[in-house]
Structure formats: structure tokens, C-alpha cells
Amino acid sequence: ATFKINGKNFATQSGTGEATVHSDVVFPSGHIIQVKGKHDSTQDAISIGTTPVAIGLNISITPTSASNTIIIHGCYFSGNVNWNGGVGLGRHLSSDSFSDSATRIADAGGSDGNYVRAGNFYNADDAYGTNHTLDFVPFTYYDSSHSTTNEITYTLYGEASGTQTYYYNRASNATTSGHGTSFIYAYEVVGSVT
Numbered sequence: 801a802t803f804k805i806n807g808k809n810f811a812t813q814s815g816t817g818e819a820t821v822h823s824d825v826v827f828p829s830g831h832i833i834q835v836k837g838k839h840d841s842t843q844d845a846i847s848i849g850t851t852p853v854a855i856g857l858n859i860s861i862t863p864t865s866a867s868n869t870i871i872i873h874g875c876y877f878s879g880n881v882n883w884n885g886g887v888g889l890g891r892h893l894s895s896d897s898f899s900d901s902a903t904r905i906a907d908a909g910g911s912d913g914n915y916v917r918a919g920n921f922y923n924a925d926d927a928y929g930t931n932h933t934l935d936f937v938p939f940t941y942y943d944s945s946h947s948t949t950n951e952i953t954y955t956l957y958g959e960a961s962g963t964q965t966y967y968y969n970r971a972s973n974a975t976t977s978g979h980g981t982s983f984i985y986a987y988e989v990v991g992s993v994t
Contacts, residue, residue: 831990832989833989833990835987838985846958849959860986863949863952870952871940873985874984875939877970879970880935881927885959886922887939888919889921893948893952893953895950898957905945917961920959931972932971933971956984
């Protein structure tokens with residue numbers, strides 16, 4: 801079946817499956833045209849250092865246009881740790897593994913120091929709370945510079961000024977002392993977002 805609006809093709813549906821929006825349909829700038837989401841309750845203790853290391857939370861999306869904006873939004877849970885570093889967001893094609901520090905895209909500015917690493921959206925010297933609690937860290941990033949219609953993976957990574965253990969979705973004391981479920985969403989928005 802073909803669905804029409806004002807006499808123009810809008811969507812087609814074969815059988816009882818999902819309808820497909822017709823290729824002639826043009827959505828105005830600012831409209832969300834696809835959403836991907838992921839929740840992760842994996843608990844992990846990850847050794848990190850001066851090279852970015854993926855911390856387990858990622859999302860993949862295939863943009864329909866190279867000029868659209870991808871909004872990455874979510875939050876992760878971190879156990880109490882003498883951090884001396886931070887967390888950032890990396891972007892890479894899904895066909896490539898996360899291994900190149902050049903894929904860093906979220907940048908809080910600053911430079912590497914004794915307790916922070918440049919290029920992350922979150923840096924901290926000492927953690928707050930206790931070894932039985934978790935830090936809840938929300939994040940949002942607007943990616944208007946991806947310039948591809950290939951599948952992209954956005955990956956959270958940890959980085960520190962020296963070797964540290966990063967506690968993901970769990971308290972540092974033990975996995976039974978506290979745990980969380982981190983989440984990440986990717987929205988494709990028509991045009992640029994300012």
C-alpha cells in the first residue's frame with residue numbers, strides 16, 4: 801500500500817511489515833529522523849593509562865546524510881577512584897576498531913597535566929563519595945563534522961596521567977556494594993544544530 805499526503809507519496813508498506821518513508825519526502829531542518837539507544841549494566845574494572853581505552857559504552861548509527869548532525873547523549877556510572885584523568889568520546893567508522901587517539905571528538909580544552917588529560921569532556925583529580933558509591937556523569941555531544949553516510953560508532957573512553965583502575969558500573973569496593981546501568985543514545989537530526 802502507498803500512503804499519500806496532499807496527493808504526494810509519503811510511505812509504502814508491503815504486507816504487514818513496517819512502512820518505508822518515500823524518497824521524495826524532505827524533512828525540515830531540526831527534525832529527528834532516527835534514534836538508536838543502548839543500555840549497559842556490565843560491571844568492569846579497567847586498567848587505563850595515558851592512551852585512551854574504551855570503557856564499554858558505545859553506540860553505532862548510519863547517517864542518512866553527511867550534512868546532518870548526530871547528537872550523542874547519555875550517562876555512565878563510575879566507581880570511586882583516584883582518577884587523575886577523565887573520560888572522552890571517540891568517533892570511528894564501525895569497520896575500524898577504537899584504537900586511534902585521533903578519533904577523540906569531545907574536548908573540554910586545557911592541556912595534559914599531573915592530574916588531567918587534554919581532549920576529554922570530563923576530567924578529575926580525586927573522586928568524591930566513598931568506595932561504596934557511584935558517580936553519575938551525564939554527557940551530550942553534537943557531531944556536525946562526521947561528513948559520512950557510513951556506519952559510525954561513538955565510544956566512551958578513559959584516559960589517565962598514570963596507570964589507574966577505572967570502575968565502570970560498579971563501586972570500587974566490590975561489585976555487590978553498588979552498581980549502575982549506563983546508557984547512550986544517538987539521534988540523527990536534519991541539518992546543523994546550534
